[in-house]
Amino acid sequence: MNYANFPLDKRMPLPNSDAGDGEDFIDIERLLGMAARQAKVVAVCAVIGLFLGLLYLQTTPPKYQSVASVLIDEGLNKIVDDISAASTTMQTDSAILSQIEILTSTRLAAVVVNKLKLDQNDTFMNPPQSALAQGIGLIRGLIQYVRPSSSMPGGADFSKLDPAARDALIATSRRDYAILKLQNEIRAERIGRSYVIALGYQATDPALANAITKTYADAYLADQLRQSSQAASLAVEKFRAEHGLAANSDGQLMSDKQLSDLNAQLIVAQADTARASARYQQYKAIVDSGSENAFKDAAISSDQPSSSVISALKTRYLTVAKRLQDVEANFGPEHPQAVALSKEKADISTQIFGELKQLTESYRNEYEVAQARETALRANVAAAQGKSSVDNQTQVKLRELDQQATALTTLYQTFLGRYEEAAQQQSFPVGKIRIISDASMPMAASSPRTIVVLGLSLVLGLLMGAGFGGLNEFNERFFRTGEDVRDRVNLKFLGYLPTIGGKLGKDEKPGETQVDAKT
Known part of the structure:
Protein backbone atom coordinates (compact mmCIF):
# COMPACT_ATOMS: atom_id res chain seq x y z
CA MET A 1 0.00 0.00 0.00
CA ASN A 2 1.36 3.37 -0.98
CA TYR A 3 1.25 6.06 1.72
CA ALA A 4 1.09 9.77 0.85
CA ASN A 5 0.54 12.87 2.96
CA PHE A 6 -1.39 15.74 1.37
CA PRO A 7 -0.65 18.95 3.23
CA LEU A 8 -2.33 22.09 1.83
CA ASP A 9 0.07 24.89 0.91
CA LYS A 10 -2.72 27.43 0.42
CA ARG A 11 -6.25 28.05 1.64
CA MET A 12 -8.55 25.15 0.94
CA PRO A 13 -10.62 25.65 -2.20
CA LEU A 14 -14.34 26.12 -1.95
CA PRO A 15 -16.52 23.07 -2.49
CA ASN A 16 -17.22 22.02 -6.06
CA SER A 17 -20.12 23.93 -7.53
CA ASP A 18 -21.33 20.69 -9.20
CA ALA A 19 -22.04 19.07 -5.88
CA GLY A 20 -25.45 17.74 -5.12
CA ASP A 21 -28.32 19.87 -4.00
CA GLY A 22 -27.98 18.61 -0.44
CA GLU A 23 -24.56 20.15 -0.12
CA ASP A 24 -25.96 23.68 -0.60
CA PHE A 25 -27.31 23.64 2.93
CA ILE A 26 -25.32 24.65 6.02
CA ASP A 27 -23.67 21.66 7.69
CA ILE A 28 -24.50 22.16 11.37
CA GLU A 29 -22.33 19.24 12.43
CA ARG A 30 -19.37 20.71 10.64
CA LEU A 31 -19.93 24.14 12.22
CA LEU A 32 -20.12 22.54 15.66
CA GLY A 33 -16.89 20.75 14.94
CA MET A 34 -15.23 24.01 13.98
CA ALA A 35 -16.55 25.64 17.17
CA ALA A 36 -15.24 22.81 19.27
CA ARG A 37 -11.80 23.00 17.65
CA GLN A 38 -11.60 26.83 18.16
CA ALA A 39 -13.15 26.90 21.65
CA LYS A 40 -9.79 27.58 23.27
CA VAL A 41 -9.14 30.57 20.97
CA VAL A 42 -12.58 32.03 21.69
CA ALA A 43 -12.19 31.49 25.43
CA VAL A 44 -8.76 33.11 25.50
CA CYS A 45 -10.02 36.14 23.57
CA ALA A 46 -13.03 36.43 25.89
CA VAL A 47 -10.71 36.40 28.91
CA ILE A 48 -8.52 39.03 27.25
CA GLY A 49 -11.61 41.18 26.58
CA LEU A 50 -12.71 40.91 30.22
CA PHE A 51 -9.20 41.75 31.36
CA LEU A 52 -9.12 44.84 29.16
CA GLY A 53 -12.55 45.84 30.48
CA LEU A 54 -11.35 45.49 34.08
CA LEU A 55 -8.23 47.45 33.21
CA TYR A 56 -10.40 50.23 31.73
CA LEU A 57 -12.57 50.29 34.84
CA GLN A 58 -9.53 50.50 37.09
CA THR A 59 -7.83 53.27 35.13
CA THR A 60 -10.93 55.40 34.41
CA PRO A 61 -11.93 57.85 37.16
CA ALA A 247 -45.36 110.41 29.93
CA ASN A 248 -43.06 112.57 32.01
CA SER A 249 -40.51 111.42 34.56
CA ASP A 250 -43.23 111.07 37.20
CA GLY A 251 -45.23 108.69 34.99
CA GLN A 252 -47.98 111.22 34.30
CA LEU A 253 -49.37 111.27 30.78
CA MET A 254 -48.32 114.31 28.78
CA SER A 255 -51.94 114.88 27.72
CA ASP A 256 -53.00 115.02 31.37
CA LYS A 257 -50.06 117.25 32.18
CA GLN A 258 -50.90 119.51 29.25
CA LEU A 259 -54.54 119.67 30.29
CA SER A 260 -53.53 120.54 33.83
CA ASP A 261 -51.22 123.31 32.61
CA LEU A 262 -53.89 124.67 30.28
CA ASN A 263 -56.43 124.74 33.09
CA ALA A 264 -53.98 126.64 35.27
CA GLN A 265 -53.29 129.10 32.45
CA LEU A 266 -57.03 129.48 31.84
CA ILE A 267 -57.62 130.36 35.47
CA VAL A 268 -54.90 133.00 35.30
CA ALA A 269 -56.27 134.29 31.98
CA GLN A 270 -59.76 134.54 33.43
CA ALA A 271 -58.42 136.54 36.35
CA ASP A 272 -56.46 138.82 34.01
CA THR A 273 -59.51 139.32 31.82
CA ALA A 274 -61.68 140.18 34.80
CA ARG A 275 -59.09 142.63 36.14
CA ALA A 276 -58.60 144.25 32.72
CA SER A 277 -62.35 144.47 32.21
CA ALA A 278 -62.90 146.12 35.59
CA ARG A 279 -60.14 148.64 35.03
CA TYR A 280 -61.35 149.43 31.52
CA GLN A 281 -64.92 149.88 32.64
CA GLN A 282 -63.78 152.15 35.48
CA TYR A 283 -61.79 154.51 33.27
CA LYS A 284 -64.36 154.36 30.52
CA ALA A 285 -66.93 155.65 33.00
CA ILE A 286 -64.56 158.48 33.99
CA VAL A 287 -64.03 159.46 30.37
CA ASP A 288 -67.75 159.24 29.66
CA SER A 289 -68.44 161.64 32.56
CA GLY A 290 -66.58 164.46 30.76
CA SER A 291 -63.47 166.51 31.33
CA GLU A 292 -65.05 168.50 34.17
CA ASN A 293 -65.14 165.42 36.41
CA ALA A 294 -61.92 163.88 35.08
CA PHE A 295 -59.76 165.45 37.81
CA LYS A 296 -62.04 164.38 40.64
CA ASP A 297 -62.54 160.76 39.39
CA ALA A 298 -59.01 160.12 38.12
CA ALA A 299 -57.41 157.64 40.53
CA ILE A 300 -54.29 156.23 38.91
CA SER A 301 -52.27 153.40 40.43
CA SER A 302 -48.56 153.98 40.66
CA ASP A 303 -47.69 150.91 38.57
CA GLN A 304 -49.10 152.43 35.35
CA PRO A 305 -46.75 154.13 32.83
CA SER A 306 -48.90 157.30 32.71
CA SER A 307 -49.14 157.68 36.46
CA SER A 308 -46.22 160.11 36.75
CA VAL A 309 -47.54 162.37 33.97
CA ILE A 310 -51.05 162.50 35.39
CA SER A 311 -49.71 162.97 38.91
CA ALA A 312 -47.60 165.92 37.73
CA LEU A 313 -50.61 167.41 35.93
CA LYS A 314 -52.78 166.98 39.00
CA THR A 315 -50.11 168.67 41.11
CA ARG A 316 -49.98 171.62 38.68
CA TYR A 317 -53.76 171.68 38.61
CA LEU A 318 -53.97 171.93 42.41
CA THR A 319 -51.29 174.64 42.51
CA VAL A 320 -52.99 176.71 39.80
CA ALA A 321 -56.37 176.26 41.50
CA LYS A 322 -54.98 177.52 44.81
CA ARG A 323 -53.33 180.52 43.20
CA LEU A 324 -56.59 181.26 41.31
CA GLN A 325 -58.51 181.13 44.54
CA ASP A 326 -56.09 183.56 46.22
CA VAL A 327 -56.14 186.00 43.27
CA GLU A 328 -59.91 185.95 43.05
CA ALA A 329 -60.15 186.55 46.80
CA ASN A 330 -57.77 189.51 46.67
CA PHE A 331 -58.40 191.09 43.26
CA GLY A 332 -61.63 189.56 41.97
CA PRO A 333 -62.39 187.11 39.15
CA GLU A 334 -62.00 189.77 36.51
CA HIS A 335 -58.43 190.43 37.32
CA PRO A 336 -56.19 189.55 34.33
CA GLN A 337 -54.10 187.23 36.46
CA ALA A 338 -57.24 185.45 37.57
CA VAL A 339 -58.36 185.08 33.94
CA ALA A 340 -54.91 183.69 32.96
CA LEU A 341 -54.95 181.23 35.85
CA SER A 342 -58.47 180.11 34.94
CA LYS A 343 -57.37 179.44 31.38
CA GLU A 344 -54.27 177.57 32.59
CA LYS A 345 -56.46 175.52 34.90
CA ALA A 346 -58.76 174.60 32.03
CA ASP A 347 -55.77 173.60 29.89
CA ILE A 348 -54.41 171.37 32.64
CA SER A 349 -57.84 169.73 33.03
CA THR A 350 -57.96 169.11 29.29
CA GLN A 351 -54.49 167.50 29.42
CA ILE A 352 -55.56 165.31 32.30
CA PHE A 353 -58.67 164.25 30.37
CA GLY A 354 -56.54 163.47 27.30
CA GLU A 355 -54.20 161.33 29.35
CA LEU A 356 -57.20 159.54 30.84
CA LYS A 357 -58.59 158.86 27.37
CA GLN A 358 -55.25 157.40 26.27
CA LEU A 359 -55.08 155.29 29.40
CA THR A 360 -58.65 154.11 28.87
CA GLU A 361 -57.82 153.11 25.30
CA SER A 362 -54.77 151.21 26.58
CA TYR A 363 -56.94 149.42 29.14
CA ARG A 364 -59.42 148.56 26.40
CA ASN A 365 -56.64 146.99 24.33
CA GLU A 366 -55.39 145.04 27.34
CA TYR A 367 -58.92 143.83 28.00
CA GLU A 368 -59.37 142.64 24.42
CA VAL A 369 -56.01 140.85 24.45
CA ALA A 370 -56.85 139.14 27.75
CA GLN A 371 -60.28 138.21 26.40
CA ALA A 372 -58.77 136.74 23.20
CA ARG A 373 -56.21 134.80 25.22
CA GLU A 374 -58.94 133.42 27.46
CA THR A 375 -60.97 132.34 24.41
CA ALA A 376 -57.95 130.60 22.88
CA LEU A 377 -57.19 128.84 26.15
CA ARG A 378 -60.77 127.67 26.43
CA ALA A 379 -60.52 126.15 22.94
CA ASN A 380 -57.23 124.48 23.83
CA VAL A 381 -58.66 123.13 27.06
CA ALA A 382 -61.65 121.70 25.19
CA ALA A 383 -59.34 119.98 22.66
CA ALA A 384 -57.07 118.69 25.42
CA GLN A 385 -60.05 117.36 27.32
CA GLY A 386 -61.15 115.40 24.25
CA LYS A 387 -57.67 113.92 23.77
CA SER A 388 -57.34 113.18 27.45
CA SER A 389 -60.65 111.33 27.36
CA VAL A 390 -59.41 109.14 24.50
CA ASP A 391 -56.07 108.65 26.23
CA ASN A 392 -57.78 107.66 29.46
CA GLN A 393 -59.70 104.95 27.61
CA THR A 394 -56.50 103.70 25.97
CA GLN A 395 -54.66 103.97 29.25
CA VAL A 396 -56.69 101.06 30.61
CA LYS A 397 -54.69 98.70 28.36
CA LEU A 398 -51.52 100.62 29.11
CA ARG A 399 -52.10 100.24 32.82
CA GLU A 400 -52.45 96.48 32.41
CA LEU A 401 -49.17 96.30 30.50
CA ASP A 402 -47.49 98.57 33.02
CA GLN A 403 -48.67 96.45 35.92
CA GLN A 404 -47.39 93.32 34.19
CA ALA A 405 -44.00 94.94 33.57
CA THR A 406 -43.83 96.12 37.18
CA ALA A 407 -44.75 92.67 38.47
CA LEU A 408 -42.11 90.95 36.34
CA THR A 409 -39.48 93.50 37.32
CA THR A 410 -40.32 93.07 41.00
CA LEU A 411 -40.24 89.29 40.61
CA TYR A 412 -36.84 89.46 38.91
CA GLN A 413 -35.40 91.73 41.61
CA THR A 414 -36.84 89.50 44.32
CA PHE A 415 -35.31 86.44 42.70
CA LEU A 416 -31.91 88.11 42.52
CA GLY A 417 -32.20 89.21 46.14
CA ARG A 418 -32.94 85.68 47.32
CA TYR A 419 -30.58 83.95 44.94
CA ASP A 438 -33.89 70.69 41.66
CA ALA A 439 -30.39 69.31 41.16
CA SER A 440 -29.33 66.98 43.98
CA MET A 441 -25.97 65.70 45.12
CA PRO A 442 -25.19 62.47 43.17
CA MET A 443 -24.44 59.59 45.51
CA ALA A 444 -23.24 57.02 42.96
CA ALA A 445 -21.07 57.32 39.88
CA SER A 446 -22.93 57.54 36.59
CA SER A 447 -19.94 56.37 34.52
CA PRO A 448 -18.21 54.16 33.75
CA ARG A 449 -20.94 51.54 34.19
CA THR A 450 -19.31 48.35 35.40
CA ILE A 451 -21.92 45.90 34.07
CA VAL A 452 -22.11 47.61 30.68
CA VAL A 453 -18.33 47.84 30.30
CA LEU A 454 -17.76 44.21 31.28
CA GLY A 455 -20.61 43.06 29.05
CA LEU A 456 -19.27 44.95 26.05
CA SER A 457 -15.73 43.72 26.79
CA LEU A 458 -16.95 40.13 26.89
CA VAL A 459 -18.92 40.53 23.66
CA LEU A 460 -15.98 42.16 21.90
CA GLY A 461 -13.67 39.39 23.18
CA LEU A 462 -16.02 36.71 21.91
CA LEU A 463 -16.29 38.44 18.54
CA MET A 464 -12.51 38.75 18.37
CA GLY A 465 -12.16 35.06 19.27
CA ALA A 466 -14.71 34.09 16.64
CA GLY A 467 -12.76 36.10 14.10
CA PHE A 468 -9.46 34.44 14.96
CA GLY A 469 -11.15 31.02 14.99
CA GLY A 470 -12.60 31.65 11.55
CA LEU A 471 -9.17 32.65 10.23
CA ASN A 472 -7.70 29.46 11.67
CA GLU A 473 -10.36 27.36 10.01
CA PHE A 474 -10.05 29.01 6.61
CA ASN A 475 -6.25 28.77 6.77
CA GLU A 476 -6.35 25.06 7.70
CA ARG A 477 -3.43 23.08 6.14
CA PHE A 478 -4.60 19.45 6.75
CA PHE A 479 -7.55 17.22 6.00
CA ARG A 480 -9.70 16.51 8.99
CA THR A 481 -12.43 14.22 7.68
CA GLY A 482 -13.04 11.76 4.88
CA GLU A 483 -15.48 14.24 3.37
CA ASP A 484 -12.59 16.71 3.01
CA VAL A 485 -10.66 14.08 1.03
CA ARG A 486 -13.57 13.34 -1.29
CA ASP A 487 -14.53 17.02 -1.82
CA ARG A 488 -11.13 18.60 -2.15
CA VAL A 489 -8.97 15.87 -3.78
CA ASN A 490 -11.64 13.85 -5.59
CA LEU A 491 -10.14 10.56 -4.30
CA LYS A 492 -11.85 7.62 -2.66
CA PHE A 493 -11.56 7.67 1.12
CA LEU A 494 -10.52 4.26 2.52
CA GLY A 495 -10.48 4.97 6.25
CA TYR A 496 -8.55 6.43 9.22
CA LEU A 497 -5.16 5.26 10.51
CA PRO A 498 -3.86 6.12 13.95
CA THR A 499 -0.65 8.06 14.37
CA ILE A 500 2.31 5.74 14.22
CA GLY A 501 3.49 5.00 17.73
CA GLY A 502 -0.02 5.08 19.20
CA LYS A 503 0.53 8.58 20.67
CA LEU A 504 -1.64 11.53 19.82
CA GLY A 505 -0.11 14.58 18.27
CA LYS A 506 0.45 17.70 20.30
CA ASP A 507 -2.48 19.61 18.84
CA GLU A 508 -4.83 16.68 18.25
CA LYS A 509 -7.90 15.54 20.15
CA PRO A 510 -9.24 11.99 20.40
CA GLY A 511 -11.11 11.21 17.21
CA GLU A 512 -9.17 13.85 15.26
CA THR A 513 -6.28 12.04 13.62
CA GLN A 514 -4.19 13.67 10.93
CA VAL A 515 -5.50 11.98 7.82
CA ASP A 516 -3.25 10.33 5.28
CA ALA A 517 -4.76 9.61 1.94
CA LYS A 518 -4.32 6.05 0.73
CA THR A 519 -4.08 5.10 -2.87
Missing part, protein backbone atom coordinates in the same frame (compact mmCIF):
# COMPACT_ATOMS: atom_id res chain seq x y z
CA PRO A 62 -15.63 57.69 38.06
CA LYS A 63 -17.93 60.54 37.00
CA TYR A 64 -21.01 61.80 38.78
CA GLN A 65 -24.01 63.36 37.09
CA SER A 66 -26.42 65.88 38.60
CA VAL A 67 -29.72 66.58 36.82
CA ALA A 68 -32.37 69.28 37.19
CA SER A 69 -35.75 69.35 35.43
CA VAL A 70 -37.11 72.59 33.97
CA LEU A 71 -40.75 72.95 32.94
CA ILE A 72 -41.70 75.13 29.98
CA ASP A 73 -45.23 76.39 30.67
CA GLU A 74 -47.94 75.15 28.35
CA GLY A 75 -48.96 78.79 27.89
CA LEU A 76 -46.15 78.88 25.38
CA ASN A 77 -48.37 76.77 23.15
CA LYS A 78 -51.01 79.48 23.10
CA ILE A 79 -48.48 82.21 22.37
CA VAL A 80 -47.03 80.51 19.32
CA ASP A 81 -50.53 79.58 18.14
CA ASP A 82 -51.55 83.24 18.25
CA ILE A 83 -48.62 84.44 16.16
CA SER A 84 -48.44 81.64 13.61
CA ALA A 85 -50.82 79.68 11.45
CA ALA A 86 -48.53 76.62 11.45
CA SER A 87 -49.40 73.47 13.35
CA THR A 88 -49.28 73.73 17.12
CA THR A 89 -47.04 70.70 17.50
CA MET A 90 -44.46 72.04 15.07
CA GLN A 91 -44.41 75.45 16.73
CA THR A 92 -44.19 73.94 20.22
CA ASP A 93 -41.29 71.71 19.19
CA SER A 94 -39.51 74.70 17.68
CA ALA A 95 -40.08 76.77 20.82
CA ILE A 96 -38.73 74.06 23.12
CA LEU A 97 -35.73 73.49 20.85
CA SER A 98 -35.11 77.23 21.03
CA GLN A 99 -35.11 77.01 24.82
CA ILE A 100 -32.59 74.16 24.63
CA GLU A 101 -30.36 76.33 22.42
CA ILE A 102 -30.62 79.11 25.01
CA LEU A 103 -29.61 76.66 27.74
CA THR A 104 -26.50 75.64 25.80
CA SER A 105 -25.65 79.16 24.64
CA THR A 106 -22.32 80.86 25.20
CA ARG A 107 -23.90 83.72 27.14
CA LEU A 108 -25.44 81.42 29.75
CA ALA A 109 -22.22 79.41 30.01
CA ALA A 110 -20.29 82.64 30.61
CA VAL A 111 -22.66 83.58 33.44
CA VAL A 112 -22.07 80.21 35.16
CA VAL A 113 -18.30 80.40 34.66
CA ASN A 114 -18.19 83.89 36.17
CA LYS A 115 -20.48 82.92 39.05
CA LEU A 116 -18.53 79.82 40.09
CA LYS A 117 -15.10 81.04 38.88
CA LEU A 118 -14.68 77.80 36.97
CA ASP A 119 -11.69 79.16 35.07
CA GLN A 120 -9.83 79.11 38.40
CA ASN A 121 -11.06 75.63 39.40
CA ASP A 122 -8.42 72.99 38.67
CA THR A 123 -10.93 70.16 39.11
CA PHE A 124 -12.99 71.62 36.29
CA MET A 125 -10.14 72.78 34.06
CA ASN A 126 -7.94 69.68 34.46
CA PRO A 127 -10.08 66.73 35.59
CA PRO A 128 -8.52 63.27 36.10
CA GLN A 129 -8.36 61.32 32.86
CA SER A 130 -8.42 57.65 31.99
CA ALA A 131 -5.37 55.84 30.68
CA LEU A 132 -6.99 55.74 27.24
CA ALA A 133 -7.54 59.49 27.24
CA GLN A 134 -3.99 60.05 28.47
CA GLY A 135 -2.69 57.91 25.61
CA ILE A 136 -4.71 59.87 23.07
CA GLY A 137 -3.45 63.11 24.61
CA LEU A 138 0.12 61.87 24.38
CA ILE A 139 -0.31 61.09 20.71
CA ARG A 140 -1.80 64.52 20.09
CA GLY A 141 1.08 66.11 21.96
CA LEU A 142 3.57 64.29 19.80
CA ILE A 143 1.73 65.41 16.67
CA GLN A 144 1.71 69.01 17.86
CA TYR A 145 5.39 68.74 18.72
CA VAL A 146 6.15 67.53 15.23
CA ARG A 147 3.87 70.12 13.65
CA PRO A 148 4.04 73.15 15.97
CA SER A 149 1.44 75.91 15.60
CA SER A 150 1.46 79.52 16.70
CA SER A 151 0.10 80.05 20.19
CA MET A 152 -1.36 83.43 19.33
CA PRO A 153 -3.59 84.62 16.49
CA GLY A 154 -1.73 86.18 13.65
CA GLY A 155 1.46 84.32 14.47
CA ALA A 156 2.59 86.81 17.15
CA ASP A 157 5.37 85.82 19.50
CA PHE A 158 3.96 85.12 22.97
CA SER A 159 7.32 85.56 24.66
CA LYS A 160 7.67 89.15 23.48
CA LEU A 161 4.67 90.36 25.47
CA ASP A 162 5.16 92.16 28.77
CA PRO A 163 4.16 90.21 31.92
CA ALA A 164 0.93 92.15 32.51
CA ALA A 165 -0.31 91.64 28.94
CA ARG A 166 0.77 88.00 29.03
CA ASP A 167 -1.11 87.37 32.29
CA ALA A 168 -4.21 89.11 30.94
CA LEU A 169 -4.07 87.05 27.76
CA ILE A 170 -3.65 83.84 29.74
CA ALA A 171 -6.61 84.74 31.98
CA THR A 172 -8.78 85.55 28.96
CA SER A 173 -7.77 82.32 27.23
CA ARG A 174 -8.55 80.28 30.37
CA ARG A 175 -11.94 81.91 30.68
CA ASP A 176 -12.76 81.34 27.00
CA TYR A 177 -11.65 77.72 27.31
CA ALA A 178 -13.77 77.25 30.44
CA ILE A 179 -16.83 78.71 28.67
CA LEU A 180 -16.31 76.50 25.62
CA LYS A 181 -15.71 73.41 27.79
CA LEU A 182 -18.82 74.01 29.87
CA GLN A 183 -20.89 74.73 26.78
CA ASN A 184 -19.82 71.42 25.20
CA GLU A 185 -20.26 69.33 28.36
CA ILE A 186 -23.62 70.61 29.60
CA ARG A 187 -26.52 68.41 28.56
CA ALA A 188 -30.04 69.72 27.88
CA GLU A 189 -32.57 67.26 26.48
CA ARG A 190 -36.32 67.22 26.12
CA ILE A 191 -38.01 64.44 28.07
CA GLY A 192 -40.18 62.59 25.58
CA ARG A 193 -42.91 64.79 24.08
CA SER A 194 -43.43 66.71 27.31
CA TYR A 195 -42.70 70.34 28.13
CA VAL A 196 -39.90 69.32 30.51
CA ILE A 197 -36.20 69.80 29.74
CA ALA A 198 -33.64 67.74 31.63
CA LEU A 199 -30.53 69.77 32.41
CA GLY A 200 -27.49 67.81 33.57
CA TYR A 201 -23.75 67.98 34.02
CA GLN A 202 -21.22 65.20 34.63
CA ALA A 203 -17.95 65.65 36.53
CA THR A 204 -15.46 63.65 38.55
CA ASP A 205 -16.40 65.70 41.65
CA PRO A 206 -20.06 65.21 42.69
CA ALA A 207 -20.13 68.56 44.51
CA LEU A 208 -18.88 70.35 41.40
CA ALA A 209 -21.47 68.62 39.20
CA ASN A 210 -24.23 69.57 41.63
CA ALA A 211 -23.05 73.20 41.90
CA ILE A 212 -22.80 73.64 38.12
CA THR A 213 -26.25 72.17 37.49
CA LYS A 214 -27.89 74.31 40.18
CA THR A 215 -26.15 77.48 39.03
CA TYR A 216 -27.05 76.74 35.42
CA ALA A 217 -30.73 76.28 36.28
CA ASP A 218 -30.77 79.47 38.39
CA ALA A 219 -28.97 81.45 35.69
CA TYR A 220 -31.46 80.25 33.09
CA LEU A 221 -34.33 81.19 35.38
CA ALA A 222 -32.86 84.66 36.01
CA ASP A 223 -32.23 85.13 32.29
CA GLN A 224 -35.83 84.27 31.45
CA LEU A 225 -37.10 86.66 34.15
CA ARG A 226 -34.88 89.44 32.85
CA GLN A 227 -35.99 88.82 29.28
CA SER A 228 -39.66 88.80 30.33
CA SER A 229 -39.20 92.02 32.31
CA GLN A 230 -37.47 93.73 29.40
CA ALA A 231 -40.08 92.48 26.93
CA ALA A 232 -42.89 93.79 29.13
CA SER A 233 -41.20 97.18 29.49
CA LEU A 234 -40.68 97.36 25.73
CA ALA A 235 -44.33 96.46 25.17
CA VAL A 236 -45.37 99.33 27.46
CA GLU A 237 -43.15 101.82 25.64
CA LYS A 238 -44.29 100.56 22.23
CA PHE A 239 -47.92 100.88 23.26
CA ARG A 240 -47.27 104.42 24.51
CA ALA A 241 -45.60 105.39 21.24
CA GLU A 242 -48.31 103.86 19.04
CA HIS A 243 -51.10 105.65 20.89
CA GLY A 244 -49.26 108.87 21.66
CA LEU A 245 -49.30 108.24 25.42
CA ALA A 246 -46.11 110.09 26.22
CA GLU A 420 -28.12 82.98 47.69
CA GLU A 421 -30.78 81.65 50.07
CA ALA A 422 -31.03 77.89 50.37
CA ALA A 423 -34.80 77.96 50.58
CA GLN A 424 -34.98 79.63 47.22
CA GLN A 425 -33.28 76.63 45.63
CA GLN A 426 -36.66 74.91 45.65
CA SER A 427 -39.17 75.26 42.83
CA PHE A 428 -39.52 78.96 42.02
CA PRO A 429 -42.62 79.75 39.93
CA VAL A 430 -42.23 82.25 37.13
CA GLY A 431 -44.27 83.27 34.13
CA LYS A 432 -43.28 80.54 31.65
CA ILE A 433 -40.36 78.70 33.25
CA ARG A 434 -40.03 76.92 36.57
CA ILE A 435 -37.80 74.28 38.09
CA ILE A 436 -39.83 71.20 38.98
CA SER A 437 -36.89 69.03 40.09
